[in-house]
Amino acid sequence: MIYTITLNPSIDYVVQVDQLNLGELNKMENEMMFPGGKGINVSRVLHELAYDTTALGFLGGVTGDFIAGELNNKGIRTAFTPIKGDTRINIKLKSGSETEINGRGPEIPPYEADDLLHQLEHVTGQDMVILSGSTPPSLTDDFHQQMIERTVESGAQFIIDTTGDSLKSVLPYRPLLVKPNKDELAELFGVTLSDQDDVIYYGKQLLDLGAQHAIVSMAGEGALLFTEEGIYQGQAPRRQVKNSVGAGDSMIAGFSGKFTETADVMEAFRMGLAAGSATAFADDLAKAGDIFPLQDKIDITRIAK
Template sequence: MIYTITVNPSIDYVLQLKNLNTGEVNRTAKDVKLPGGKGINVSRILKELEVDSTALGFVGGATGSMFEALLSQHDLKTAFTKVAEDTRINVKINATEQNKETEINGAGPNITDTERQSFMDNLNGIGAGDIVIMAGSLCKNLDSKFYLDIAETIQKQGADFVIDTTGQALLDTLPLHPLVVKPNHHELADLFNVTFKNEQEIITYARKLLDQGAKHVLVSMAGDGALLVTKDKAYKANAPKGTVVNSVGAGDSMIAGFAGTFMETKDPIESFHMGAACGSATAFSQDIAIKEKIDKVYQDISITEL
């Protein structure tokens, strides 16, 4: 089983209008409410790939009930921890004629010590053969050590984990040997305070993450494709041709494709191929990609050993 953790899920309230005029009354042309969160995106892609997953996280209040109702439309298996404070709302404003998108993200609920412990207790059933994917921001009173605590707990229980975060929070988990980490090339450069001049330098610094404990490193490079770096080899996936409609969720989709395929095949090359397909397919879609789109994009991707 794959478990996805979205610590701070949201209702994404997406508003579309021609122009955003600050300081004035604006009227929308269209609006939609979506269940948001990086781990939720991962679970949705896994559903398309017909890989079982269970979504974990904190939900609370009237907005938490609404979030679960929106999520129920996607027929995902969930085991959320209920909290007293409200699940957050993120507002995303798309001004079409100005070609600008503005986001206002809520902070999310405060998590009490009791609620935190209840969440940790919910991890007790995870064990050997399972993969836990941790993705996204934390609630305002949880520090980066929360991800480390989760990683230590599930490692003791024999499960693998994937962490999609950056900075010190990522580096702290490397000695626990995450199955895969996925910085983009800018995030990788920031980790080591360097600027990359070429692909080989990206590979060199990706291997530093392997030296610190990661089992596989994926590096997304937007229009230049993506890299998979292992101890002794590096592979590149080309960027398939297509119109980027919405890059939100593309990285989550890449992780889902890799982890879901690796769960079934234990083949990192095939997992990389599927991860690249899922990421690009979502980038070419209004929402998270559907299976037909993933299958089509998969055919346009080739993996080259460097």
């Protein structure tokens, strides 16, 4: 089983306005609501690819009920920890360019946080845990570390997709995969990355600090995979990018699903690139029919030892 953890899920409320006039009454042309959150996105794509997944995290209030209902209607298994606070709403205002207004997230008292930690005691060595996204401000700074300690004690592999100190603090626990983008890698080490050689140097540092594998995504330049055996550059076919939201989550879903199936990191990288690219080329998270045909069109080249 692949468990995803979304600590701060949301309803993504997408509003389309032809022309936004600040300080005046505006009428929307279209509106949509989706279950939001990086771990939830990973579970949605895993389910689309027919891999067993269960979505974990915190949900509360009518907003939490909406998210649980939408996922259950899609046939996605969930085991969210109920909380008294209301799950947040993130507003995506589309009017020419897109403006985002993200909620902070609910207050989560220690006893509710402990409920989620106890769930990880049931994870086994046959499972994988994926931790993605931001943390509600009410949780302690070491909450990621507490979750990973429980996961590692169970013998399960874990993947983490977060940034900054939260990422750096868990590298010694040997994550199967970390996936910063180029900007996040620069921020993590407090540097400016001028060229690919800089990306390679600091990508290697992720392995030196404990990661088993690392993928650094570089938008139109593809992605770099760092392994103990070598460094590989992967590139998908160039097409019009329609949607950057969820592309990284889709990459993690493709990688984790294929790795649990084959234990082959190169095939996992290929599937990850196909899934991430398919979402970038689509209006929403990619469907299986978009992902599978891309696998054979992914170009992977070894560029360094």
